[in-house]
């Protein structure tokens with residue numbers, strides 16, 4: 001079971017792992033998020049969400065460092 005964002009939340013800003021950003025996600029963004037979920041099916045509910053958010057945060061920091 002997973003509580004990660006479902007396609008029903010389309011049109012709602014979501015933490016995007018692909019871009020390391022908080023925005024309304026496109027198809028590529030969702031594909032990346034779903035890929036992450038499939039790679040981490042061993043994590044459950046809040047644990048999976050925390051791990052996902054950590055991953056997005058890391059990506060955000062990556063972007064900051066790279067854009068400097």
Ligand SMILES: [Zn+2]
Pocket residue numbers: 016017018019020021023025026029
């Ligand atoms: Zn995105």
